[in-house]
Structures are given as structure tokens and as C-alpha cells.
Amino acid sequence: MPHDPDPPPAKRFKPGSPFFRLNKKPGMLLPRKGNAPLPIDVQRKHLPIYQAKSQLISQLRQLHNAVLIGETGSGKTTQIPQYLYEAGIGRQGVVAVTQPRRVAAISLAGRVAEEKKTQLGKLVGYTVRFEDVTSAETKLKFMTDGMLLREAIGDPLLQRYTVVILDEAHERTVHTDVLFGVVKTAQRKRREQNKFPLKVLVMSATMDVDLFSQYFNKAPVLYLEGRQHPIQIYYTKQQQSDYLQAALVSIFQIHQEAPLSHDILVFLTGQEEIEALARTCRDIAKHLPENCGPMTVIPLYASLPPVQQLRVFQPAPKGCRKVILSTNIAETSVTISGIKFVIDTGMVKAKKYSPDSGLEVLAVQRVSKAQAWQRAGRAGREDSGLCYRLYTEDEFDGFASMTVPEIQRCNLASVMLQLLALRIPDVLNFDFVSKPSPEAICTAIEQLDVLGAVERKDDQVTLTPLGKKMASFPLEPRFAKTVLLSPEFSCAEEVLTIVSLLSVDSVLYNPPARREEVQSVRRKFISSEGDHVTLLSIYRGFKNVGGNKEWCRENFVNSRNMGLVAEVRSQLREICIKLGMTLESSRGDMANVRRCLAHGLFMNAAELQPDGGYVALDSHQPVAIHPSSVLFQAKPAYVVFNELLQTSKCYMRDLCLVDADWLHEAAPEYFRRKLRTGKS
């Protein structure tokens, strides 16, 4: 370790308030590793929630709405659906339990089926995209919140359900937030129409549930004790100007002082930063004194191939410390056992949205208090833990208490299309838990208007026949429109592939350390017509070898995401067929494909300027070609792009070369208007 003139931040930490107090009761602990596992019905009785079972049941029997706070490990999600069923509450229909993530819905259903000693898909089942493991017998149904939202389009009153449990509500995903309004409306309408009442339970892991309670007419709040171990929090005594340096010093401070079996989890902001810090850590670890012990450094972020992601679960060899450098993926999506230390930089990379420019900005920002607690909690899952916060307690006091709900940070075009498809009469005044700004709502409606999805009659907004078709696709409105236009250009098959490729995470794997290798391998797919055509030829290559994994590795293609593309494509294709569309291939005529993209994505067009830069035709702001684009070094006169992302500059991502004429023929009125405002 290099000589450090200043005392390391870890030495400058002072103790803060403990997180949760340990509240052990005799006989209340789950078996630990090494103990013989208890029978599953005995395990159920050992959960903290079991003590409250009869009280809970009598409460839930009476209430139409309740908010449940359950700390981590309280067992609320697995037990409450079973308690309801066992008490005969809601048996006339189905109890739905929604989750923000697919894996959670699937694994929870598996766990509950096991506890009920039934086969998955009978009494207990799950529904997520591409997978429906339910039957006529299913009474307890775990599902993604997005899935319930889709179902609501066909059945706004949610008539199959007697109870809807909105779990992980504190995460405030767009889907959960929209569902709040959907279940509230369904509840009211069912009451008005004298239908079977709908019970709604909101479950949260954090205490800030006033908002939820208020939203449901001051619904009672029930508390459940959890089984979180105590976590000691330390703050820095002084502000840190360089959180990466502070993290580095803290890692090695802990490494020198703590037993090697204690793993460290560090929260950072992104891939590049993580890879760089990993390199630095490995370099330093090589030159440590012998009494220090070895260290294995494992990066963790979403775009890492699955094999490498799995490395975080492997225990380090005995006598070696495991240090995990992670994005916020480890806050909720990936749970790693055995973490003793959390180092929280207090920073996160997150999207912001400015409604007037319609621009999504990806920026490194401060976390919220709730997020900081969530991070700290990752240290106390099996045993007591420690969390080093690389900021002062005063700084922490200045953090926002909750993360701004996603619905206030994103483009609302999809949400508005969905609400309109749900036949909500007045979308402009929809009863959101947290209202997005009126500007954001108006911008979204205008975008839908320009796409021809809505019509306005004296303050009322309704879907056009085209809009209704668009809503039937699980796609952003502009992609849905592009698919619907594709038969006119005889290239539906190609457009389906392209849209599928764009609607999943990137299929391209770009390990920074092997950049030149990646570039040379990728050369054979690259098209001067842009990224869409390039992606199309990669997909063809993948199909030609039958999805061969070896081929994927050689070509730096993410095979998991590629597999997903194929699934999305066949789902979209089925919807097209149901709508009676003619699906043709353009047989290599890429001009038609690009023309179709121009017609669907005309709102995302940019024009080359005499100075060599670009200007977005919609907002008239200067934009640049993202370095990841195959057109990065080219200077096409006109392009359409997938999205704008502001990082160090305002970048266009995923570009397609187009003719100016195509844009004008796509939306003559729109461009006449844009050119006028552009000149003035």
C-alpha cells in the first residue's frame, strides 16, 4: 500500500446511530449454516410474522385497504398470502401479489408452493412476461407489476382478483405507481356497481408510508417486526472531495484490520468507474505486506455477462478477502450473502427528465436517505455488520429523504398510452400517488398526438384506432408505431427484429480491456447505414449459427440478451398476426427498412450543421453522435436516433441514416411547425 500522508478516511470515521436494534427472542432464529434445516412448516412458525398471525388475519378480514410495513426478513411476502388463503379470505377469486422484478415473482411463488406442499402452477403460481405458470386452480398468484397492468387493459375492474397485494411499494417503480391508481379506480367502480369488493394491501420495507395511507383514505398502517441484524454506521468526519480515493483507502484500511473472512461491498456509480477501481485495487493488493493476506476483487454491474455476475456468489478461497465493487444493482436486484462491510460512496448514476426539452439526462447524483439505508442494510443480512459512509453526518442530513419516484423522472408517453387504453376518462387529472408535473403529462400527450395515437375533443383525450393498436404492443409508442407502419414498406420482418433488439438490454458486450479485439471482430457486421442495420446483421449472424453460444463468445454478443430478443420478437409477431398485419421481408432492401424507421422515429431526427455538429430537429439543441455508434466517425446529413442521453455531452444513441425527404413525407405538418420555430 502506498504511503498516505493523510489519515485514511476509515480512521476519520465517527460512530453514528445504529441501524436496527437487535431484538432477538429465544427460539426466533432461523437455522444457520451447519445446522440441520428444520422442516418447512416449523420454519414458517419461526418467522417473526407468525407471532402476529391471528391479529393480522382479523385485521385483514375487516379492512378494504391496509398498508403493511415489514422489515427485511419479516416473511410478509411469503406468509400473508398464505394466511389469507388459510383464513378463507378472498378464496372466491385470486389473490395477486405484485413484484417489480421477474426473478422475485418466480422465486417467491416457488417458495410458497413448497411451503404449501403443492406443485407450482396449481394452488400457487406465477405470471411474468413469456411465462405463465398458473391454472384454473391457482388462488395465490405472484406476478410482475407490469404484467398486472397489461391484464388491466383487458379487464380494468380486475374482476378475477379478490385481493391485490402491491409488494415493494417503497421502490416506486413506474408500474407500481400506475397500479396504485388502477386498483383504486377498480375498487371504487366495483363498489359503485355492487360487485365483489377488492381488497388492496400495500407492502413496504420502509417507514415512509404516510403517502400510501393517505392515498387510500387514511388506510391503517400495520407494523411487522423484522429480523435485521444491527448495523453500526460510521460517517466521515470531513467532507471527501474524491469519493473514489476515499473508497480505495477505506477498502485497504478494512483489509488490513478486519478478519479475511469478512467480505466488503462497495457501492459505486458505473461500469467504467468500477473497472478502473478494480484494476487499482488489484495492483495495490499485489504489493501489500505479507501479513495482509490476499484479496479478490469482483466487479458487479448489469451489463456483465451472466457467468461473470455469478462470481459474486462464490465464496472467496479460505484466507482471501472478497471485495465486491457494485452499481446499485446490489441494492435490490442481487442479494449477496456474507457481507460484513458496506462502503457507501453516497453517489448513484440515475436518470433525470426535463419535460420541456424532453431530454433524459443520465447523471451522477447524491443518493436519498432511503437509498443509503437500503445500502447499509446489505451488511446485516446474516449477522451484525458495519457501514462506512464516505460523507459526513451533516451531509447525510441534507440528503433527500426519499428517492424521487420514477414516474416523476421519465418520459410519460408509454404511461399515458396505457392509461388511455385503460379507458381512464380524464388522464390529465389521473389520481397519481405522486403527480408528475403537468408539463411532463402535456409533453407526453403531444408526443402521442404527433404519432397519431390520440385525438382531442374539447379537453377530452381519447385513443384513435391507431392508438388502440399501439397500446396492444409491449413497446414504447414510437416503436409500436414503427411496427404498425412496416407493412407499408414491405419490411415487417426486419422491423420486428430491429425493434426487438432495441427493446431489450444491449446485445453487444464491450469489455473495456479487450476493445481492439471487439472492434476487429465486429467489423464484419458494420453497416454504413447505421446501428439499426448493423444490429440486424448481427441478429442474422446469430440465427445462422442457431444461437450458438461459442459464436456469441467469439463475437462479443450477450447470448442471454440475444435469446430474449428472439422471445420478444415472437411475442410481437403474434400480436401483429392477431391484428391482421401482412408480414413480409424486404429481402435485403435496407432502404425500405430505413424509410420505415424514418417514418416511426421522425421525432428523433438530427441534421448535420456546417460546423460539423448536429442539431436535433425537435428541440433545436446541439447533439452529438455517441462514440458507441458505428456512425461515430461518419458525417451523414440526416439521421434518426433511438434516444438522447446527456452525459458529458448530449449524445444520440443508435443512429440510422435517412433522407431528408423521408422525414418530411412522414410528418409534413410537424416539420413545417418545427422549421418555423427553429428559424425564429
Added chain:
DNA sequence: AGACTCGAC
């Protein structure tokens, strides 16, 4: 001249 937080239908 230079880059990609996390999810989901």
C-alpha cells in the same frame, strides 16, 4: 474526439 444506473410489458 471519445462512452453505457436499474428494471419491466
